[in-house]
Amino acid sequence: MDDSNNPAKNNRGLYLDPRTKILFLITITTFALGGAGGRRVEMLAPVLCMVPFLLLITAKRFKTALVGIILLFASSILLEFANKINMSGLLYYLVLGSFGILSRFLPCIMMGRYLMESTTVSEFNAAMKKLHISDKVIIPLSVMFRFFPTVMDEAESIGWAMKMRGISLGGKHASKIIEYRMVPFMTCCVNIGEELSAAALTRGLGGEVKRTNICKIGFRLQDYFSVALCLIPWILLIMDVVK
């Protein structure tokens, strides 16, 4: 489960502690996506929405950041436009469905992507250990962390294969969609999972002794700055609740 040899992850510019990234992810989803905290935090939401793109740029993912920013702006402008001319009916739902989802979820997706791409599993483990989270939660989480891209990949490939046979929404055999997609998907994923778990067990995961970790993680100047930014909406939320 170690991918520190991945060259894409070694060359990654500004370093942030994984704990800071997790805090960012929770803050952005709670306030920008979940809309907690009411009016006062709403002013901060655009700032929070821009954070993932900034982070992607610092991690030298220029292309992803650029595509993301263009999509975000285009979708919010289009939504504004659709609301202004009072669009209604089916077209409205189509516009809403595709662009509402984009503008709302994009910052979170980008943040999640940044977290996945810029953190190795070992670093993630080290950070969770430092947060004193039980091993019983860390191991499943790190497996998920490692396994997510694989699952998405499999789902996409099976989607393509079934589309070719006409088993897709709007295809000839749309009624079979659940069975014909779920079964191969599950079979693939479970088999890959078995191999993954065998590989992890040979490397001593889940042994009796305490596992060590050579990753050096720790808070630096940029982390303190980011944590301070994240704390502002939380403090506002608490103030709101107390009052």
Next chain:
Amino acid sequence: MDGVTNQRKSEEKLGGKDLINIGIYAAIYCVIMTSISMLGFIPIMMPMLAVLCPLIGGITMMLFYTKVKKFGMITIITVIIGAFLWITGMGYWPFIFGIVCGSVADLVAKSGNYLSKKKTVLSHGIMNITIFGCFLPLYLDINGYFATRTSFGSEYVKALSDIFKPWTAPIILLCSFIFGIFGALLGMSFLKKHFEKAGIV
């Protein structure tokens, strides 16, 4: 004698393989749930999520239940799913529901020694009450919920407010439970039809 007790102790404790299994199935379940939830942008489909998620998720979960032999596995996977729902923007209620429903579901399954079919089905139903946690903010404060979602447009908001009248709360709750049970039955028939033959149970 000592060796025997030690062995029994390690049988009750969650091992590395169990924890890895939890991670794998949680990842599969979350991906499936996310792709279903995309339908929620059509207002009529929003309450249908309480039907579809337990129904389709049941296939994954029944496969997971065949791997469960120890106390704690169902609790952990439900908590992780709740946390995932939190991160993907459903608020913190699913997380709280996950802790409660997960442990109750685990206790129910344990009372059948993780072998009884009836208890498994019931346990899956209870577990899926977690999904109701996603809808709770809609009932607690619907105006507050939409105050920050004005970009969705007034029509969408109106359609949703019409659907989520307070009296529908117990119906959604019951739906997630009953379709959890149906999902479990569906999952079991899938197990019999496909997965047992393929040898992955």
